[in-house]
Amino acid sequence: MKVMETGEENQTRIVKDFVNRLFNSVQIHNPNEWEFQQAVKEVLDSLIPVLEKNPLYINQAVLERMIEPERMITFRVPWVDDKGNVKVNRGYRVQFSSAIGPYKGGLRFHPSVNASIIKFLGFEQIFKNSLTGQPIGGGKGGSDFDPKGKSDLEIMRFCQSFMTELSRHIGPDVDVPAGDIGVGAKEIGYMFGQYKKIKGAYEAGVLTGKGIGYGGSLGRKEATGYGTVYFVEEMLKDQGLGFKDSTVVVSGSGNVSIYAMEKAIQFGAKVVACSDSSGYIYDQNGINLDTVKQLKEVKNARISEYIKEHQDAIYQEGCSGIWTIPCDIALPCATQNELSQEAATMLVSNGVKAVGEGANMPSTQEAVNTFIAHNVLFAPAKAANAGGVAVSALEMAQNSSRLAWTLEEVDMKLQGIMKDIYSKSMKASKDYDAPGNLVVGANIAGFLKVAEAMIDQGII
Ligand code: NAP
DSSP, X not given: OOOOOOHHHHHHHHHHHHHHHHHHHHHHHSTTOHHHHHHHHHXXXXXXXXXXXXXXXXXXXXXXXXXXXXXXXXXXEEEEOTTSOEEEXXXXXXXXXXXXXXXXXXXXXXXXXXXXXXXXXXXHHHHHHHHTTSSOEEEEEEESOOOTTOOHHHHHHHHHHHHHHHTTTOBTTTEEEEOBTTBOXXXXXXXXXXXXXXXXXOOGGGSSSOOGGGTOOTTHHHHHHHHHHHHHHHHHHTTTOOSXXXXXXXXXXXXHHHHHHHHHHHTTOEEEEEEOSSEEEEOTTOOOHHHHHIXXXXXXXXXXXXXXXXXXXXXXXXXXXXXXXXXXXEEOOSOTTOBOHHHHHHHHHTTOOEEEOOSSSOBXXXXXXXXXXXXXXXXXXXXXXXXXXXXXXXXXXXXXXXXXXXXXXXXHHHHHHHHHHHHHHHHHHXXXXXXXXXXXXXXXXXXXXXXXXXXXXXXX
8 A cells, every 4th residue: 555645754755855866966076076975965964854944945056056166276386395306286275165255264285185185174164164153155275295204495385386376366355274284383374475475465364373473363273172172061061061080082183182182181181092193192191281292293203202201101003093992082183084983883882972073074974873873972073173263263353453362362252152153053953853963953053054145145
């Protein structure tokens, strides 16, 4: 006997068919771009209840337009190494969405950089930037240049060449890049210097993450790591929990990891492990952050050197083993897809209570599903690590007004923004029948603001 579909079931089926067709077309039009496809799939699946409630988003092809970048720029970056050899790298800038503000997103310098990675990061940036409540669109860029083992002069020459081309495409009201993996204050400084020279004008707001002495914001360096911990603390608080007296594992030992560790320790947690791309350290006495900062921020050394100063600590080659260490809270802060389903299963069986993504898309889709299935509190990257770009937008505001705020002012604003992102994401998860699922909540809350702006601005 054929079961008759109710109107609601019919609508759900139509929307699911639409989403499947759309995702098929994304796969066909972006072949071999696995990270980009992964990021799009997660968002499309989350938006099914929104599309059911508001068919205008389908009729106006809002998603098709959001998934196709407004512009993708690739360019040659020639530079000369210290031995006089000419080298060539590839540069990228994806200008994904300007619906709610100028394109905004970091630059990544890492040998793994390709179009797929830049597009996944740029796509996620649309929703993240929307969640901050600030007027910033989505973009991202970078190069397959590897800064590891390069001299300062080589890095400077590369940055100058990169900016010589990028400067044609950016500006304080057009597109405002910042740092990401392999790009910190030093690289931003070299790029800012070159931009200024080419333009013949001091446009401070063209880049964020600048040095404090020439237009940078206090608190920007700490913002992504601190913001992640503020977000996770808010999520834990809702369940009567907190960082205090908890055991924490943090992957990576770069900008995001160091300041996530710092805030977690300030909140009373014991951080027992961190890593770099070669391996991880485990210190049962609690990681000594001064040593990590000295190794990573000053000496540019490997994390393995930590055990020379702390004899109780152990070092293990390879990164994924870090997730076998029992902890209450796991903060993946290194790179995409670093936390697999196997790692998630191990964390769950060791009793993890919460996971907060400091890095972008660090958990595979299967890992996210494992956490959610086992009721682990899960803070997705788009929401949890939005503190960095939020303080970048505060840097833009200070540059426009030619003012500099105190660290306390910036930190207060950051805390307010992270609380607001948490409540918006939680509210959207409840409004759309997935209470507590912050993956769904963050995607929906981020999407709605951009979608409404796109509809208001017509088909462009
Ligand atoms: P970073 O300062 O360059 O640090 C990256 C860290 O991750 C380094 O310790 C690196 O080790 C480690 N790493 C790289 N690949 C790894 C792997 N496969 N396994 C374990 N560790 C690995 O970069 P970051 O700015 O902290 O960025 C980290 C993540 O946060 C990225 O996903 C980035 O997109 C995201 N994020 C950053 C910001 C920001 O404001 N910086 C904002 C939002 C999101 P090595 O030194 O050995 O390479």
